[in-house]
Amino acid sequence: MTLLDERLRTLQHTAREWAEQLRPLALALEEDPDRVRDHLDLPLFSYLSRTPVPRAYQPDPITVDGQAYYGTGGLERVVFCEEIAAVDAGMLLAAPGPSLSGVLVSLLGDEEQQSWFYGRLMERTSWTFLALTEPERGSDAASLTTSLTSREKDGPLLLNGAKRFIGNAARSDVGVVFARTRPGPLGVVAALVETGGPGFEAVPFETVGLRGNQICEVRLTDVEVPAERVLGRHLSPTRRGLMGAVQGFNRLRPGVAALALGIARGAYEYVVAHRRTLRADEAAGLERMALRIEGVRRLVYRAGAAVDRDDPGLGALASAAKARAAQLAEEVTLEALEYFGPGARLEHPLLDKFARDARGVEFMEGTRNIQRLNVFQGLSQGKIDRG
Numbered sequence: 597m598t599l600l601d602e603r604l605r606t607l608q609h610t611a612r613e614w615a616e617q618l619r620p621l622a623l624a625l626e627e628d629p630d631r632v633r634d635h636l637d638l639p640l641f642s643y644l645s646r647t648p649v650p651r652a653y654q655p656d657p658i659t660v661d662g663q664a665y666y667g668t669g670g671l672e673r674v675v676f677c678e679e680i681a682a683v684d685a686g687m688l689l690a691a692p693g694p695s696l697s698g699v700l701v702s703l704l705g706d707e708e709q710q711s712w713f714y715g716r717l718m719e720r721t722s723w724t725f726l727a728l729t730e731p732e733r734g735s736d737a738a739s740l741t742t743s744l745t746s747r748e749k750d751g752p753l754l755l756n757g758a759k760r761f762i763g764n765a766a767r768s769d770v771g772v773v774f775a776r777t778r779p780g781p782l783g784v785v786a787a788l789v790e791t792g793g794p795g796f797e798a799v800p801f802e803t804v805g806l807r808g809n810q811i812c813e814v815r816l817t818d819v820e821v822p823a824e825r826v827l828g829r830h831l832s833p834t835r836r837g838l839m840g841a842v843q844g845f846n847r848l849r850p851g852v853a854a855l856a857l858g859i860a861r862g863a864y865e866y867v868v869a870h871r872r873t874l875r876a877d878e879a880a881g882l883e884r885m886a887l888r889i890e891g892v893r894r895l896v897y898r899a900g901a902a903v904d905r906d907d908p909g910l911g912a913l914a915s916a917a918k919a920r921a922a923q924l925a926e927e928v929t930l931e932a933l934e935y936f937g938p939g940a941r942l943e944h945p946l947l948d949k950f951a952r953d954a955r956g957v958e959f960m961e962g963t964r965n966i967q968r969l970n971v972f973q974g975l976s977q978g979k980i981d982r983g
């Protein structure tokens with residue numbers, strides 16, 4: 597069983613306090629995700645806008661009780677995400693900061709690229725995005741068709757194509773875009789792209805869950821990308837591009853699992869707080885929920901710790917955690933609604949929100965079906981065992 601040390605327990609305790617400040621704001625942010633701009637002075641956003649940033653690029657880390665936090669650890673991310681999502685996962689995903697791109701840049705960026713990326717984020721608070729998914733090519737990301745090519749020898753690299761479901765793209769200054777320089781799996785690269793130039797268009801669309809994330813359609817028309825912004829120049833072709841993406845997503849997935857775990861816990865705690873008297877069968881149902889949440893928490897912590905150890909079984913473990921936690925979130929939130937009768941969704945909008953957010957997490961970083969394929973692969977290759 598993975599235990600939290602003093603440092604992580606301090607973060608957990610502090611994140612719980614920060615999360616409570618979000619509760620009264622959650623429904624207003626749902627209605628208009630841009631309202632996040634009114635709350636950027638909250639400590640939660642200070643933390644998220646400055647993490648994950650590697651020590652070398654973070655002159656002024658977040659400090660709690662004399663301990664510095666960089667957000668780069670797997671278990672740190674898991675503990676933090678669960679606490680915030682137990683109140684409002686949407687607010688967490690609405691935050692400015694390096695976010696998903698930060699993990700990719702730390703894995704694939706050379707020194708100059710990291711310095712450029714983190715430097716500008718430390719200079720001023722801004723949002724970032726990570727664009728992999730394309731219309732019709734979500735789960736099968738390897739078949740992406742967005743191109744990064746030059747029209748003439750030594751001409752500028754131009755990005756052309758479309759991306760879909762891209763969180764925060766419309767409010768970001770910079771992000772990471774996956775694109776193809778040539779056919780085949782080794783032809784995919786990730787590039788740092790600025791949104792301010794011509795040809796970049798991001799349009800938010802209406803969603804039912806995780807609305808704070810403001811997911812967008814992105815159209816890329818001859819967006820110029822300087823050659824020095826293509827990540828992984830210093831790595832072999834087998835270690836950048838799609839391989840880099842897989843590694844990055846393996847490291848991020850325990851955090852997404854923790855979002856789902858937090859949503860499940862939030863729904864459970866909502867029932868505990870609002871149904872003071874329970875029939876025996878209802879009390880037994882709640883007890884079962886608590887046990888299931890604890891069981892999944894152990895798995896999610898294990899996946900978070902596997903990030904920190906660079907465990908060879910990380911991919912499969914992270915997928916197992918994400919699949920189990922996403923299922924837990926959907927089942928627990930729906931069961932929680934049953935405690936409030938047929939009018940539950942209207943009379944308990946925060947609980948309704950948990951259920952809608954749970955559905956959204958199912959798709960983030962791969963659906964349950966895709967995670968199951970990863971787990972099967974890990975088992976068949978002996979990277980993880982059934983225990």
Ligand SMILES: Cc1cc2nc3c(=O)[nH]c(=O)nc-3n(C[C@H](O)[C@H](O)[C@H](O)COP(=O)(O)OP(=O)(O)OC[C@H]3O[C@@H](n4cnc5c(N)ncnc54)[C@H](O)[C@@H]3O)c2cc1C
Nearest residue numbers: 726727728729734735761762763806956959961962963965
């Ligand atoms: C809230 C939210 C935020 C997101 N943020 C981002 C982001 O920031 N950046 C980004 O790039 N993307 C983002 N996404 C997109 C997300 O990664 C995709 O939704 C996901 O990869 C699934 O792709 P799809 O929606 O096209 O579904 P599809 O791939 O069309 O899948 C539809 C169904 O088919 C099933 N399926 C597909 N292939 C297989 C298979 N081989 N075997 C069995 N079943 C299969 C799936 O499990 C699913 O049930 C986000 C999505 C959401 C909901």
